[in-house]
Amino acid sequence: SKISSIFDIPINEKLKKTWNFNFPIEEKDWKIGLIIGASGSGKTTLAKHIFNEENYHHSFEWGDSAFVEYFDKNISIEKIIETLNKVGFSSPPSWVLPFEKLSNGQKFRTEIARILLSNRELTIIDEFTSVIDRNVARISCMAISKFIKKTENKKIVAVSCHYDVEEYLQPDWVFDVNTLEFKWGCLRRPEFKFTVYKCDKKAWKLFEGYHYLSSSLNNAAQCFVMFLDDLVPIAFSSYIHQQHPHVKNMKREHRTVVLPDYQGIGLGNMMSNFVAEYVTSIKCKYSSTTSHPALIFSRLKDKNWVLSKAPKILNRAQGKEKKSNSIGRVTATFLYKNNNNKKEVCNDTEKRPEG
Template sequence: MQHFSIDKKNEVDKTFRVSKVMADFDVDPKHSNEHFEGDFDLPEKWNVGIIVGKSGTGKTTIAKDMFGEELISGFEYKNKSVIDDMPKNKSVEDISRAFYSVGFGSVPSWLKPYSVLSNGEKMRVDIARSILEKDFIVFDEFTSVVDRQVAKVASMAVSKAIRKQDKKFIAVTCHYDVIDYLEPDWIFNTDTMTFSFTTGDDLNKRSRLENATNQNGENLGSIII
């Protein structure tokens, strides 16, 4: 079991505005400090985990403290085609498999620069690159910039790809709706600072997800490569 106890202190300059707010609302600079404490009881064998909770509950702070070296924070994309931004030691076949595995299957988009891709495509490219570069991935703001239908499809694709390659992936998100689609092995909820294992009590969950349809009537499972 891994215990964390984090004190996050915010230094405040007593400017005119700050001083007025402190006086008007009877607050002290120490009131802006934060404390996060809890335990992670990671199983010996796992592939997908999730740190989930409302905004301001310490998700990113905890992820950095517990898994800082694995946290994905801003890849550099400088080529005219995203396929050329992928690791140089990977073949075109390796990259193609990674793109397909996360649902980035539009081949013409592989030839575009990262900057012109949609938010959903950017997220998939980031995840594909993470999978190509690392065996342990902590992805902050997971699905935060995409619509919820894209989030569900992407979550199913990522979960399938990570398990197939026997890697480790932790999603850090404020969106509870991706839990069923990621099917994580464990959940850390920052609203309650509690760690829990998924039990698998719902034996029909995977079947239900694979048979789910989107708003156009397409089967979600069928569009996951």
Template sequence: MHVEITLSSPVRQSARVLQLQGMFDVPIEQKLTSSWAIDVPVEERPWNVGLIVGPSGAGKSTLARHLWPGRVVSEQAWTDRALVDDFPKGMSIKDIVALLGAVGLSSPPAWLRPYATLSNGEAFRASMARALAEAEGLVVVDEFTSVVDRQVAKVASHAVAKTVRRRGRQFVAVTCHYDVLDWLQPDWVLDVAASEFRWRQVQPRPQLQLEVRPVDRAVWPLFARHHYLTGSLHRAAKCFGGFINGELVAFTSYRHFPHPKTKTIKMAHRTVVLPDYQGLSIGGKLTEWVGQHLYEQGYRLRAVLSHPALITYRSRSPRWRMVGQDKTLGTTSSWKHMHADTLNPRRLGTVSFEYVPRRPDR
């Protein structure tokens, strides 16, 4: 489509306005008029993620509202209730949890707190999840990542884009920050300052180097409040940390499992990724590193899970296989309401997995 927009602001004459007019070589009205003429051929091919970018004052928001009237997400109203209670009433708790986890807000304690108590990064992810929940089809978000730390912005951009593509949705980010480009990986970019539209080939996100090394159990309090079950740590737990650029961003541990028939089984104990880095599968990579580490020492690693996002990840990964007689992903409760209307981990179905090692000959 071809877009032509002209905006002008009327000027009320006053003594000060007349003084300002005398300082310029053209009438002040011309300074307060902006025009755009640009081709935006988004109807030419299928797409999921778009990016409108440009410096502040370039006209991004105006252009977005002109292109998709009524689709630009306005400021959301949040209550003082639990975060999950502010999502659409007809949405099941499983769908809410799945969407929050998909955009990188995977901490159940955060789901149960009011929006006002969340960190900037958590609040941004919650807003993205709610925007996708409340609208069908296209969603346009203005001021995308404007209020969050730039590292959080990059990670969250990747999580949002991945969610949009997996769900077959359309999403347009409107922002003045060019640094999200490589992480959002949009199908097209409209640079308002350059009056340029271009299609793109989606590429993998930039790689982050995860370093794993043993850590003292004293670091656990940094992660405890984000764990979805108890905050306790077994006294015999062996602890490891995940570091990115020297910063500790994730924690995992295991303990010995007293199996009656074998002494080679270890049990995954606690795994937590700090909220700012959720959505990059760091927790999965960290536990798989531990699983391989134990395999090379002659041990097997097992894990019992009830967190929906962790179950989904491991059920898809070739590095894990379900074990036990019941390999269904649902709750074992006979009560129907337990399947959809609870966040209590004791009422959710638990699933057991065992790590599948990478072998040199494969």
């Protein structure tokens, strides 16, 4: 070609690439593998050769309707929702959107959920996390890793040029195409730094569109925002005073939201528990009523929360509850016990937990 002649490129050598390496994949059982290396290093070619091209994932086709309509029709909507939650896509308002209207992070998790609900036991996922923000990638990797390792008969081989994937995905094995080195095990996952600040109600604007029931906020709400690495706002929680016939100092959880790209690793529970701990540390009682299935399930297992009203479906004949956004939904009410017995959780401005 003209290009090869101008630059004196040995074209036959460039069109052919050979490797000599050890790949002891059959030595141990595994769930998640990672093939990593620079762009153009041959990662995809190797993945297809070792694990068969038929296992290579090509993007799904999505139409203009709500994306959940394009999952396998034999899979119940309950199972689809459960899987979306487990890969970290826990935002019901976004479940009614077409695929093209989702953020890149939501698209990535939706593709993963659909893969994991398919009949395929092994899937090669190329360009893993390549099109999403690296903070979002870290959270996504943690959520996906946790789910896959608990799911029977599912394996993935992630192919990526991003070396940070290894730390957060926690693969069972890693093959570096740049060095032709294979290793079992993974790096220790770095700690995240989460900081919670008491904030003005104006902060709700960033989160209001993502609450699973309502975008409204009580004018008397006391509000808190969680930041990742002290830079990125990722979660919101608030509480209000609750009139109670027997308890003077009763407070109630009002709104708790985690932005969609940061869901899947328990930040909603962490934020909710932080505010509950703060409120009980200033000698108040704290209750929370929720109809979010994942939150109900989590609190039933959490020793810090005590079930005070068993899960039930509200109806319009239940007096004051008739104005509730939870009508027709299963709701449950919990009281926070504060088993940690901490007298001072934070002051009125901030707390800086790390973990």
